[in-house]
Amino acid sequence: MDKNLIKAHKISDEEYKEILNILGREPNLLELGVISAMWSEHCSYKSSKKYLNGFPTTAPWVIQGPGENAGVIDIGKGMAAVFKIESHNHPSFIEPFAGAATGVGGILRDIFTMGARVVAGLNSLKFGNIHDEKIGKFQKYLLKGVVSGISHYGNCVGVPTIGGECAFDECFNGNILVNAFALGICKKEDIFYAKAEGVGNPVIYVGSKTGRDGLGGAVMASDSFNEKNKSLRPTVQIGDPFCEKLLMEACLELFKTGFIIGIQDMGAAGLTSSSFEMAGRSGSGMKLYLDKTPMRESKMTPYELMLSESQERMLICAKKGYENEVIQIFKKWDLDAEVIGEVSDTGKMELFWEGELVGLIPIEPLSEKSPILNRALSEPKYFSEIQNVSFALKMDAQELFVKMLSNENISDKSYIYEQFDSSVQTNTLKADGSLGASVIRVKENNAALAMACECNSRLNFINPKIGAAIAVASAGRKVACTGAKPLAISDCLNYGNPENPEVMWQFAKGCEGIKEACKALNTPVVSGNVSLYNESNGISIYPSPTIVSVGLQEDANKILKSHFNKAQIPIYLLGESFGEFGASLAMKIQDNKVAGKLRELDFEAELKLWNFLYEANEKECLECANNVGIGGLAVSLAKMFAISNVGARLKSGFKQNAWLFEESQSRVIVGVKDEKLFLNLIHQFNIPFTKLGCTDNDLNFTLDELSLSIKELKEIYFNSFRENLL
Template sequence: MESIGTLPTVETAKKLGLLPEEYDRIQEILGRKPNFTELSIFSVMWSEHCSYKNSIVWLKTLPKDSPRMLAKAGEENAGLVDLGDGLGCAFKIESHNHPSALEPYQGAATGVGGINRDIFTMGARPIAQLNSLRFGNIDLAKTKWLVKGVVKGIGDYGNAFGIPTVGGEVQFDDCYNVNPLVNAFSAGILKVGTQASAISYGVGNPVFIVGSATGKDGIGGASFASEDITAKSSEKLPAVQVGDPFQEKLLLEASLEIIEAGCVIGIQDMGAAGIICSTSEMSAKGEHGMIIDLSKVPTRQPNMQPFEILLSESQERMLIVVEKGREHEAKRIFDKWDLNCEQIGTVTDTKRLEFYQDGVLVADVPADDLVLGGGAPVYHREYKEPAYFQEFKKFKLDSVADLPKEELPKALNYMMNHPNIASKKWVAQQYDSSIGRANRNTNAPSDAAVVKVHGSQKSIVITVDCNSRYVNADPEEGTAMAVAEAARNIVCSGGVPVAITNCLNFGNPYVPEVYWQFVGAIKGMKKSCEAFETPVTGGNVSFYNQSSDEGPVFPTPTIGMLGILEDPANKMTLDFKKEGDAIYLVGESVNDIASSEYVYSYKGIKATPAPHFDLATEQKVHKAISALITDKLIESAHDVSDGGLLVTLAESSFPRGLGFNVTSDAAIRQDAFWFGEAQSRVVVSVDAAKKAAFEAALQTQGVQFSALGNVQGTDMVADGAVLSSVAAAYQSFDTALETALMK
């Protein structure tokens, strides 16, 4: 057994991110003191990023069952859902926050690469990507640098890899000044029954590493992602991986080909923690072991140490267990694609991982004790309601003077130019959204991305949603709203919500107030997912988005939701279609401006509760909108979300340059009516000839609605006053983000 110099101590363990009690537990497991390589193995596999040790007790409470589920939640590289007609959709969202905070270009690029590998290791061909991005104050030079680097990294990698980026979200807030959030989503399609699994079994079966050579980039990346960002974090730049999208494209084709060949026992992406993660998770799942010769791993640098090879997170690599006797098939396929394909070990029945280098045993560890669900530690963390929560609840609407009608044009102009509301065209135009000829939103915008499944009438409908202001104000209700908004976006696009994946971005879990936010978010997600029958297929927890100077980011549980559009004729868009169509609000207007962009930014009042939300009402609205679309009673549908009703109306006006003439409700305050963000509301337009049938349908379903006015002219008219021309409003809305970034 290797023991280079003195065996490491508890102090070494602490430097590697392990707790003293965890070091003691490692000695119990091994029956001896670990050497440095073994201690390094435990440090990454027991990090929060790999083990979910601080979150799993709550993650287990989420709903995970559905007749559509084709893979157990969290047990494969990605979630897998039955679309019907013999087709399945693999989809997942993951974070790459810490790397992006230090090196935004490579941090974001490798986030895209990693999430796509999770999809094609399932045997699915990726067809669409989304992303959810959070940055700090847009006036800061650092924020501008981060935005430009992240967007270029996503665009360069995704465009070169050849998968369209079809949507996403971008939000700015001071709480993200130090810790930006970069969450990447991918979805792919396969034939049911052809999926691959991340498993290893069969004594004597060969173990191959395929794809790129292993270098020193990304070493300790999982541990780095499991600690706060500090002033010294830049010293850990080697923990940031470097990506190669062209190599990934080759790896995609080779991986799908070898899976189709039927000689693969198991396959897993080498993402966080590299070789040690893949060998341990696959072995533990299959209740087998492996003998691995690290000397046979293709490397990019000479004389790499065992721990460096094991922990490297070099990109574009896979671990594959092949059926014995079919090694030549694997070699032939990867040779065809000009990729490394080296046998580095064999499967054993010992349930242990034995790693050798140059004939020397450098580590001998039990696979099961390394992984989630096995021997990895599980903690019940203390949580405590933060003081601000009750303070936010003390907000009184009448403490804010209502918006004078004459100030409405000024307020609208402010809102439409705010970076959280303004067009994200500057971002979107750097992404290829049309490659693959599947994006059905290119000339017909919908609330969610609609992507055709080639060879079928079906489309998948996908979205990423989270308003972190709401979640900060009330974690449980705010997260329930995030799930509801995702479902609402899919429904307004003509789809049926079927499942979610999540990316849970929070601060340090050892801070009781932060952990309280996490617990509340899980509770809110659970009740909303149960209401909409959208089980959780898996996802990612990203803790430690916190700095000593700025504190934690807003709790940001990003929801990635999958829906199905069976009939292409039912695709619904958000744009007003023609003059004379009636405009209605489906849902209820309420006197509420809490946590709206209006009160938070325009009025500068930060301490308010979450917006009005009722889950039962939300369900009724979804059912009603779906029926209206199916019965062809509406021309457009656009949910009321960031910015409120007036912003929603403007966004529906922009695509065709059609104006509107609408009237407010005298019983509702002006600011609440136009800019409040109460949930469960949708703006629809209706052909004049169908108004009676439309109203009768909603009355039958017992859903509240109100007539707002009509599609008319080229001006935005409210209560008889012209607020702006559509053209002028669109010009500033379309260029505001770019203008702010280039100042």
């Protein structure tokens, strides 16, 4: 076969030798395309798989861990929560509206293909420098396009987007991150899996017709950006949220019938990945008659049909004899549905076109035994250089405080969340401008699910292991601040080019951090995604492992607020402060540096804090709780007062003004309802605490030497982000 053709499919010489070994012959173009998609980094995880082994994935409440379309946990009284986070980074950089929209569509299908109705969405967004003279305008264009795409798709389908995060840094100038999370609810006995078994059982294509959009998407997502491949728009799919809504309702109706064996979303690599994964998980073979595929464009080829990533499509393995019943359900919802194949016992994928066998590929080597690469690891050169950089406050503390509040990484993102419908389905308890985790009610069991998204890329840059562990802990801490118990996580591991040994070192260390944190905090990984090659012109992004923690509060009426709502509420800081400035926002704003050291996370102290928050909330002695995060105590308190209508004169007890902005972990601010009960309980848990003061009706915010009227505070916090986008 032509070497240029092999190279164009991102197949290495070693991989091509293995293909020859598997097939016992040269592949044809169709077979090469199918194998290249299945062995792409995006589909096979060939660089990352060895480091994902060993993730904690089980617990008494885990029903399904990694390996299916989404993870599933038990949430009581016969109900289950199904959730996952995925990336759509490359498509969103190329075509922000369509890329972000189809990212939402894809994650929704991952959830409802498991049998769950999707009830909530989150997103984690990272953009470059919006102030830069050269690329600031482009970054704003990307942001506006991505937000429009997310809101368009989610709002039209009728799934509430209830929270997330948005951050900015120069490291994302050439490669933005768009990570989408979705969560669904179903009865435990109604969970469906991606399998195709039973010889002769029909394989049915349902949903939209197939076009040429998205061709090569999985391979595109497995490469870096450079000057040669900037014009990649044909690889970005175009989504139709109204069709997605019909598809979701049709699938949920189908799940009640008992007509099917399994179902799989046609995501990355389209019909290729869905068919191979369903058959591979079942140890089956499959015959596909590609000319029967519903097509919306003329003269499509088998190659295009197998690799198209047209949206809103599913592949179903039905029980033999029920084909017509399945098809009629989808016809009722005005969707295409055609029998395009059948399950066999050959262990091979047989591809036919107009009666002729045009492709014959063993399934297991592609779906279950893809290559595992042992890429070189090397500690980055910068790592030792930044460790000894320290922070000293040179700026006036008040000036730095105001700059931090107005910084796009801190200020209110109402420009973004106002475009999302957060109240559709009427289950949202906490969303939008609320701090910390978002919360939905589960009507079926009167419980509440809290979920929080977390990733501080700067921390991961200076220490990828501790930074990743902090992401797990911070996401869980935000959930704990609602009074819920953190139960499990989904992760989206965004890193640079795996061919760079320094990037692979970052990735390996990040996985170590996640493993340690999840094990110590008893929040197993139940689903996730790896996104590599986040690089442009040789410059990789900072390591960015996005973590979503999901927790359960069995009584939806017991959810804690994250702000103050009246005067005379005692305010306490829980946890120890150590003067941690490594990769802090204060250092970034004052010194324009990302450097320093991170202190090892104290998992015992972290878990003790979570347990205290749960117990204190159960005993109803707390008024509100909020995590101390980026910007430290000063910024975290200021945000709480910005969304409140009270003031306070507070004293930190710190000996240095700089410590108002330090970012030690495992700290929480609480408003106390019953101070006597609170103090008794905090002593029982042996958690360090400091009384900061009380809320009052003065409508001024004062913390040590920092002071703003509540009016000024609100103006800075709520208006700065919009002004930065003008």
